[in-house]
Amino acid sequence: DVVMTQSPLSLPVTLGQPASISCRSSQSLVHSDGNTYLNWFQQRPGQSPRRLIYKVSNRDSGVPDRFSGSGSGTDFTLKISRVEAEDVGLYYCMQGTHWPQTFGQGTRLEFK
Amino acid sequence: EVQLLESGGDLVQPGGSLRLSCAASGFTFSSHAMTWVRQAPGKGLEWVSTIRSSGDNTYYADSVKGRFTISRDNSKNTLYLQMNSLRAEDTAVYYCAKDLRSTVIYWGQGTLVTVSS
Numbered sequence: 001d002v003v004m005t006q007s008p009l010s011l012p013v014t015l016g017q018p019a020s021i022s023c024r025s026s027q028s029l030v031h032s033d034g035n036t037y038l039n040w041f042q043q044r045p046g047q048s049p050r051r052l053i054y055k056v057s058n059r060d061s062g063v064p065d066r067f068s069g070s071g072s073g074t075d076f077t078l079k080i081s082r083v084e085a086e087d088v089g090l091y092y093c094m095q096g097t098h099w100p101q102t103f104g105q106g107t108r109l110e111f112k
Numbered sequence: 113e114v115q116l117l118e119s120g121g122d123l124v125q126p127g128g129s130l131r132l133s134c135a136a137s138g139f140t141f142s143s144h145a146m147t148w149v150r151q152a153p154g155k156g157l158e159w160v161s162t163i164r165s166s167g168d169n170t171y172y173a174d175s176v177k178g179r180f181t182i183s184r185d186n187s188k189n190t191l192y193l194q195m196n197s198l199r200a201e202d203t204a205v206y207y208c209a210k211d212l213r214s215t216v217i218y219w220g221q222g223t224l225v226t227v228s229s
Contacts, residue, residue: 001174037213041157048207048219049149049157061216092157096213099171101147101159 002027002095006104012112019080021107023093028073030097037096040069040078041103044089052091053078083109114138114218116208121223128198132223134191134208139218142186145211148193150204151222160206161193176202198227 003026013019029036040053051060053069056076066081080087088111093104120132134146148160161182162171170182181194191208205222 035213039212043157048221050219051212051217054213054215054217058215090156094157094159094212099162100173101162101171101212103157103159106156 001100002029002098002102004093004095004102004104006091006093006107009105009107011107011109013083013109014112015085016082019083019087019109021078021091021093021109023071023076023078023104025074025076025095027098029076029095030073035097036072038069038071038076039094039096040067041092041094042087042089043092043106044086047089049092085111116210116218116220118206118208118220118223121206121225123226123228124198125229126199126227128227129194129196130198130225132193132195132206132208132225134193134220136189136191136208136210136218139210141184141189144214146182146184146191147209147212148182148191149207149209149212150202150225151207152201152204155204158204159212162211163191195225198225200227203227 005024007022036056038056041049043049052063057069068079070077090106092106115137117135145164147162163182179197183192207222208220210218
């Protein structure tokens with residue numbers, strides 16, 4: 001199975017400052033169809049997960065442009081340009097290239 | 113409006129069975145793969161199973177393979193998860209979601225399964 005490793009697992013941030021989460025996969029996530037199926041999800045406290053980014057760098061509808069995704073192959077990053085209060089919660093990367101699909105352990109974003 | 117409404121979650125004894133349902137509306141259900149994802153209390157997200165649009169291909173996490181069966185009824189716009197030989201570690205909120213690879217996804221509110229004696 002493809003192991004997704006996120007870092008850090010806890011991310012203390014300051015309001016208005018940037019934040020970055022890393023996600024590494026144990027195998028390349030380039031699919032035979034040429035796509036790289038790497039998603040990022042956000043889960044606010046008490047809520048269902050919500051996808052933010054699909055195929056590495058594409059924002060889902062309604063996702064603020066302060067969120068961006070980048071990377072290739074096995075190394076990926078989620079960046080928040082300026083953290084806002086509503087961004088507190090858990091963030092997960094997830095690969096959809098290989099079966100079984102797998103999630104990272106999650107990164108808790110919290111204010112200092 | 114798109115809706116994915118899970119149901120069927122309950123308290124069940126270890127070794128027991130349960131069937132979850134996910135009623136879909138607001139999109140062409142029969143055209144899309146569907147997925148179950150779960151989240152144990154205080155834990156992270158775990159992909160459980162996916163079924164292709166026609167139902168011909170199914171995929172499972174190792175942790176549920178041989179015990180859980182995913183299926184769908186495209187005439188009823190409903191996704192199912194039959195769970196047998198349940199264990200304490202299957203306790204979780206179970207979410208259904210439209211194909212997590214696709215450009216647009218939908219995600220339900222979840223249904224709680226508790227396995228305990």
